[in-house]
Amino acid sequence: MPSRRSLAAYLFAGLALATLPAAAFAQENAQGTKLPVVASFSVLADFVKQVGGERVSVTSLVGPNGDAHVYSPTPADAKAIAAAKLVFINGLHLEGWLPRLIKSSGTKAPLVTATKGIKPIEAAEEGHEARGSGKGGHDHGHDDPHAWQSIANARVYVANIRDALGAADPAGKASYDANATAYLARLDVVEGEVKAAVARIPADRRRAITTHDAFGYFIKAYGIAFIAPQGVSTESEASAKDVASIIRQVKAQKVPAVFLENISNPRLIEQIARESGAKIGGTLYSDALSDASGPAGTYIDMMKHNISEIEKALAAGPA
Numbered sequence: 001m002p003s004r005r006s007l008a009a010y011l012f013a014g015l016a017l018a019t020l021p022a023a024a025f026a027q028e029n030a031q032g033t034k035l036p037v038v039a040s041f042s043v044l045a046d047f048v049k050q051v052g053g054e055r056v057s058v059t060s061l062v063g064p065n066g067d068a069h070v071y072s073p074t075p076a077d078a079k080a081i082a083a084a085k086l087v088f089i090n091g092l093h094l095e096g097w098l099p100r101l102i103k104s105s106g107t108k109a110p111l112v113t114a115t116k117g118i119k120p121i122e123a124a125e126e127g128h129e130a131r132g133s134g135k136g137g138h139d140h141g142h143d144d145p146h147a148w149q150s151i152a153n154a155r156v157y158v159a160n161i162r163d164a165l166g167a168a169d170p171a172g173k174a175s176y177d178a179n180a181t182a183y184l185a186r187l188d189v190v191e192g193e194v195k196a197a198v199a200r201i202p203a204d205r206r207r208a209i210t211t212h213d214a215f216g217y218f219i220k221a222y223g224i225a226f227i228a229p230q231g232v233s234t235e236s237e238a239s240a241k242d243v244a245s246i247i248r249q250v251k252a253q254k255v256p257a258v259f260l261e262n263i264s265n266p267r268l269i270e271q272i273a274r275e276s277g278a279k280i281g282g283t284l285y286s287d288a289l290s291d292a293s294g295p296a297g298t299y300i301d302m303m304k305h306n307i308s309e310i311e312k313a314l315a316a317g318p319a
Contacts (some may be wrong), residue, residue, distance in 0.1 A: 035169050038084040040095045041068040042289040043148050044114055044157070046299045050183045051161045055172045059084070061101075064291040065262050068094055073101045081105040086168050088161065091115045096147035111165040114157045118147050122214050144288065146215055150217035151191040151303065155184055190303050197311045198222050205314045209250065209258035210277065211269055216288035224310060227255065241273065250276035257281035257313035262288060262296075281313025 024181040034057035041046035045060035052058065059080045062068045068090075079089055084103045089095055091113040094298065123144035162180040166173035198206070206224045213228035227246055249255070250272065258273045260266050260283045273280045284306050285296040296302035 035086070035165070035172070036084050037086040037088065037165075038081050038109075039088040039126060040090055040098060041287070043287075043302070044068065044088055044090055046289060047114070047154070047157050048161055048165075050299075051158060051180045052165055052174055052213075053179045055175055056165065062288065064289050064294070064297075066288050068287055069096075071097055073097055074081075077101060078105040081107045081109070086110055086111045086112055086164055088112045088114055088164070090145055090147070092120055092143045092145035092147060110164070110168070112160065114160050115145075115147050115153075116156075116160050118153050118156050118308050120144060121145065121220060122215060123216060142235055144213070144216045147215045147217055148299070149215055150221040150287070151187050151194065152221060153217060154187055155298065158184060158187070186300060190300050194222055194303060194307045197307045200223060201311060201315045207253060207255045208281065208310065208314060209246065209255060209269065209272055210284060210286070211259075212286070213262040214261070215284075224314075243268065247272055247276045247295065250278050259309065259313070260282045261286045262290065279313065280308040284309060 035052070035055055036057050036059070037048060037052070038059045038061060039048050040060075042064050043064040048056065048058045061073065061077050061080070062071045078101060081102060084107060085110050087102070087107065089111060092115055120143035123142045136276050139174070140295050141148060148157060158180050162176050165176045169176075201224075205294050208224065209227050211228065213226070215224070215226045215228075218224065219226060227249060250258075255276070255278050257280070258269050258276075258278050259281050262285050263282055269280065272278070285302045289298065289302055290296040295305045
């Protein structure tokens with residue numbers, strides 16, 4: 001028969017095992033294990049990395065240069081979501097493929113919508129007039145999901161991520177708060193650079209063409225008018241009538257430049273440039289970051305690269 005001392009030890013061990021699940025992550029994290037989280041695409045994943053720092057391991061479902069509009073999930077994605085403690089999504093109908101993936105993964109992880117609190121702008125799916133020109137296309141009431149293109153909105157993403165990480169990992173809350181505060185200060189600096197660059201572009205040259213309508217929030221925040229032959233999703237195809245209309249518009253308004261996008265086939269923009277006489281101004285990063293060796297490996301690098309390309313193409317020389 002066990003002694004009173006050994007019985008007490010046994011009961012203590014049982015109590016410790018019973019409380020282990022609740023304390024498991026805190027103990028693992030103390031041993032250097034990182035909080036596993038999933039983000040739906042590369043821009044969002046970078047926000048999570050900036051706030052999470054060394055305490056968080058981030059898996060991005062749609063990787064660098066990937067198109068979140070038309071992504072096809074893999075079994076590895078379901079496995080990553082099943083193992084995650086948090087799943088961060090953009091929302092605003094960007095990730096139409098995600099609900100089935102979440103269901104098939106069987107995950108119990110909280111789903112965090114990073115755009116919570118952002119007032120969406122409505123996106124024109126047809127007509128493809130210049131965004132920011134006051135002419136607007138035929139509005140079908142769809143929310144534009146590209147909210148990260150405004151740095152003011154990026155601050156909301158960061159705050160939502162900070163709060164979600166702090167709730168999932170209370171021991172790391174002070175770290176997440178500090179990381180977010182430092183990153184928000186860096187965003188303030190970049191936004192000042194963007195506004196200064198736009199101010200250097202003559203007002204009558206603040207017009208350009210992009211592959212799809214990804215810059216509505218950028219337009220609203222910073223005042224560059226973009227024309228796009230596709231709608232807010234790359235799933236839509238521009239018709240020959242749309243392209244011909246845009247070419248006429250480019251000629252009539254003397255649009256200075258057209259821009260490629262890293263997620264899109266360059267054929268359409270090259271055709272518009274060739275037939276309209278507008279110059280190709282370089283590649284913009286709209287829906288995805290570049291890989292680490294490219295010019296837009298982080299969100300801040302992306303915003304700096306994009307405004308640099310825009311200023312170079314629009315500010316110099318006659319249209």
